[in-house]
Amino acid sequence: MKYRHLAAVLGAACGTLAALPALAGPTLDAVKARGEIVCGVNTGVAGFSAPDSRGEWKGIDVDVCRAAAAALFGDAKKVKYVGLTAAQRFTALQSGEIDVLSRNTTGTLSRDTSLGLNFIAPNFYDGQGFIVAKKLGVKSAKELNGATVCVQQGTTTELNLADYGRANKISFKPVVIEKVEETVATFFSGRCDAFTSDTSQLAATRATAATNADDYVILPEVISKEPLGPMVRHGDDQWFDLVKWSLMAMLEAEEYGITTANVDDMLKSNDPNVKRILGVTEGMGKALGVSEKWAYNIVKQVGNYGESFDRNVGANSPLKLERGLNALWTKGGLMYGWPIR
Amino acid sequence: MAAHPAQTGATAGRPIPKASRAVFWNDPRVRGIFYQILAVALIGGAVWWLASNTIENLNSRNIATGFHFLGREAGFDIGENLIDYSPADSYFKALLVGVLNTLRVAVIGIILATIIGTIIGIARLSKNWLVAKLASIYVEVVRNIPLILQLFFWYSLITEFLPGPRDALHPMAGVFLSNRGLKFPLPAHEFAYDLAMVLFALGLIAAVALGHWAKKRQDATGRHFPTAWVNLGLIVGLPIAGWLLAGAPLTFNAPVLQGFNFVGGASLSPEFSALLLGLVIYTAGFIAEIVRSGIQAVGKGQTEASLALGLSKGQTLRLIVMPQALRVIVPPMTSQYLNITKNSSLAVAIGFPDIVSVANTTLNQTGQAIEGIAIIMAVFLTISLSIATFMNWYNKHIALVER
Numbered sequence: 001m002k003y004r005h006l007a008a009v010l011g012a013a014c015g016t017l018a019a020l021p022a023l024a025g026p027t028l029d030a031v032k033a034r035g036e037i038v039c040g041v042n043t044g045v046a047g048f049s050a051p052d053s054r055g056e057w058k059g060i061d062v063d064v065c066r067a068a069a070a071a072l073f074g075d076a077k078k079v080k081y082v083g084l085t086a087a088q089r090f091t092a093l094q095s096g097e098i099d100v101l102s103r104n105t106t107g108t109l110s111r112d113t114s115l116g117l118n119f120i121a122p123n124f125y126d127g128q129g130f131i132v133a134k135k136l137g138v139k140s141a142k143e144l145n146g147a148t149v150c151v152q153q154g155t156t157t158e159l160n161l162a163d164y165g166r167a168n169k170i171s172f173k174p175v176v177i178e179k180v181e182e183t184v185a186t187f188f189s190g191r192c193d194a195f196t197s198d199t200s201q202l203a204a205t206r207a208t209a210a211t212n213a214d215d216y217v218i219l220p221e222v223i224s225k226e227p228l229g230p231m232v233r234h235g236d237d238q239w240f241d242l243v244k245w246s247l248m249a250m251l252e253a254e255e256y257g258i259t260t261a262n263v264d265d266m267l268k269s270n271d272p273n274v275k276r277i278l279g280v281t282e283g284m285g286k287a288l289g290v291s292e293k294w295a296y297n298i299v300k301q302v303g304n305y306g307e308s309f310d311r312n313v314g315a316n317s318p319l320k321l322e323r324g325l326n327a328l329w330t331k332g333g334l335m336y337g338w339p340i341r
Numbered sequence: 342m343a344a345h346p347a348q349t350g351a352t353a354g355r356p357i358p359k360a361s362r363a364v365f366w367n368d369p370r371v372r373g374i375f376y377q378i379l380a381v382a383l384i385g386g387a388v389w390w391l392a393s394n395t396i397e398n399l400n401s402r403n404i405a406t407g408f409h410f411l412g413r414e415a416g417f418d419i420g421e422n423l424i425d426y427s428p429a430d431s432y433f434k435a436l437l438v439g440v441l442n443t444l445r446v447a448v449i450g451i452i453l454a455t456i457i458g459t460i461i462g463i464a465r466l467s468k469n470w471l472v473a474k475l476a477s478i479y480v481e482v483v484r485n486i487p488l489i490l491q492l493f494f495w496y497s498l499i500t501e502f503l504p505g506p507r508d509a510l511h512p513m514a515g516v517f518l519s520n521r522g523l524k525f526p527l528p529a530h531e532f533a534y535d536l537a538m539v540l541f542a543l544g545l546i547a548a549v550a551l552g553h554w555a556k557k558r559q560d561a562t563g564r565h566f567p568t569a570w571v572n573l574g575l576i577v578g579l580p581i582a583g584w585l586l587a588g589a590p591l592t593f594n595a596p597v598l599q600g601f602n603f604v605g606g607a608s609l610s611p612e613f614s615a616l617l618l619g620l621v622i623y624t625a626g627f628i629a630e631i632v633r634s635g636i637q638a639v640g641k642g643q644t645e646a647s648l649a650l651g652l653s654k655g656q657t658l659r660l661i662v663m664p665q666a667l668r669v670i671v672p673p674m675t676s677q678y679l680n681i682t683k684n685s686s687l688a689v690a691i692g693f694p695d696i697v698s699v700a701n702t703t704l705n706q707t708g709q710a711i712e713g714i715a716i717i718m719a720v721f722l723t724i725s726l727s728i729a730t731f732m733n734w735y736n737k738h739i740a741l742v743e744r
Binding site for chain 2: 110179
């Protein structure tokens with residue numbers, strides 16, 4: 001009898017294993033069932049994603065996830081944040097640990113293809129630069145021959161640095177560290193002559209981590225193109241659409257002058273574009289599979305792109321970055337919201 | 342389907358006369374084989390299921406698989422390399438640089454930790470109260486602080502408190518200490534130094550052969566040969582003699598400050614030094630306890646008997662106590678050597694480019710996490726098994742031979 005029992009248990013066990021699906025269901029359904037979005041963010045880059053003094057995540061990358069949550073659940077707070085190092089981020093997304101990766105990540109061909117991920121759209125146009133101590137007296141990256149450079153592991157930064165060195169016949173000695181906080185601390189300790197990263201991150205580092213921001217200069221050379229934006233897994237089209245159009249809604253809202261403050265008044269607007277965006281003219285929400293109030297909720301709770309930018313990295317933040325490439329296309333920048341119709 | 346034999350066994354069961362207990366499923370040997378087959382089938386099944394599931398998932402998400410990426414250009418630079426490496430080299434070569442860096446820190450770490458650990462272990466048994474107490478404080482402090490914290494401590498100590506290269510400490514000619522590391526002169530490449538190195542190697546071989554010969558002769562005739570002095574002459578004297586014969590040149594390749602950093606000479610980077618320091622100090626604490634327990638495991642009567650037989654104190658330690666203590670010391674020491682090797686993977690936290698660091702970068706640039714992790718595991722498994730094999734051989738070598 002004992003054996004028969006054992007055999008039955010084993011049989012049942014084999015059955016269970018075989019019956020397990022090879023793929024988790026589409027992310028959108030999983031997120032809806034869970035009631036919150038699991039969002040992979042940076043462990044701490046001020047302005048992009050970092051917890052504030054009350055432990056609430058703030059930043060322009062965080063706002064992408066908040067916007068998606070506002071669109072899907074009508075509540076921007078329904079997000080769980082997972083802080084990831086550069087080296088962990090893709091594995092976390094591939095394995096399904098997170099639903100969306102919004103972690104100042106550069107879109108490149110190999111990431112978009114062989115990593116099995118889809119780059120949605122840039123929420124920040126950046127480029128790689130160098131920061132050095134003013135007392136070194138260096139005016140240009142070309143003068144950095146023989147310099148020791150701190151760099152964070154697993155980033156395009158690491159590759160760009162090597163490319164730039166090879167192209168300009170400059171030799172760098174890289175010190176590659178896994179966590180961004182350690183990398184920054186090592187640079188400020190004086191171990192490295194320069195720290196290289198996206199210029200926005202350099203500005204954030206200088207503004208928040210340096211004991212005296214004026215002791216450091218960001219060199220003029222921008223050595224790479226870094227379109228930063230959120231990513232999702234391949235084969236997740238509906239979920240891709242939702243995150244993409246949450247971002248587009250923020251851009252469109254800025255273009256049509258819809259802000260957190262005036263969004264309720266805008267509901268009475270006669271502009272057909274504004275009516276469609278805010279769901280007064282119905283249909284857009286249904287197409288995305290969410291409430292017609294989706295974009296209204298985004299603007300009401302998160303704000304339009306310009307508000308998010310100013311609050312996190314722009315004029316109203318310690319970083320004080322210029323809009324530059326990140327201005328709307330109507331103002332000479334590259335930010336171009338697709339029509340919501 | 343591995344459960345099938347059990348089922349037939351159970352259903353075929355019919356009332357059995359009590360006297361005959363030799364039914365095959367009651368035979369412990371048959372049962373043993375059955376359970377082993379069952380275990381193998383279960384493990385095999387689990388591995389197969391995991392592997393096929395993984396491959397299916399990777400394929401369905403269009404994630405690249407396989408080890409083809411090893412031949413592609415790596416494109417990133419590595420700060421410290423024992424062999425020539427540039428970003429134009431392949432991922433394979435980059436990983437090789439990482440493996441060599443891991444081996445470098447592991448081998449040097451094992452040697453230093455053994456020496457320091459042994460000294461501290463013996464110090465703990467010292468009759469001098471202060472020495473014994475200091476040794477126990479050392480052991481208790483370093484053993485009970487997580488290694489990663491110790492690594493951060495040493496690394497920030499080096500980078501925060503040492504001056505920049507332009508104000509480097511200059512304790513003696515050609516030696517510079519700064520937060521770029523320790524720079525010191527190396528003998529320039531000359532015939533005399535090459536000759537000395539060759540003679541050093543020859544001296545080592547001759548010393549080993551002499552040791553064998555002396556032991557054989559002593560076993561056969563009982564006559565003692567002063568091996569230690571002769572070997573010292575062979576290993577140290579021979580290279581010096583060669584160097585003198587070649588004209589005793591004294592040319593050094595000294596480090597010189599040029600631009601941002603020192604050029605020439607040899608250097609110990611802050612990352613390597615912090616990692617080595619952390620690993621050695623941490624592991625020496627454990628080794629000290631192993632050495633102490635090994636020595637204490639040898640009965641006092643052994644020493645007393647040896648002294649009564651007229652052996653000197655040194656001979657007693659060398660010929661009576663140590664051989665017996667080593668039997669207790671070697672097996673746990675193997676674990677410590679394995680620990681040093683495995684703990685060296687914490688290097689990634691302080692920026693030393695070991696295999697984990699290089700493989701991390703690789704898997705991040707190629708996106709092939711499973712292959713990257715598999716490479717890290719294979720490397721550590723190979724190193725660890727090699728150490729274990731060597732230590733097991735050594736353990737057998739010194740084990741009690743029963744006659």
